[in-house]
Amino acid sequence: MKNGIVYVLGALLLAIGAVWGLQGVGVLTGSPMTGQKLWFGIGLLAVIAGAGLIAYGVRRTRADKAK
DSSP: OHHHHHHHHHHHHHHHHHHHHHHHHTSSOSSTTTTOHHHHHHHHHHHHHHHHHHHHHHHHHHHHHHO
């Protein structure tokens, strides 16, 4: 159950970070964040954190199955 929560939080953080990053670069328009380098940086950090959470969940799942 805990691994599922980690996966969901990681995927959510990854998706939100991707949107923020794309807005920061100017690919997604219609927001005050469009074209702001700060939001690209925040989005990039969120994507990295989300991917890290997913990787952590995968490692925990494999460790649980090995027991």
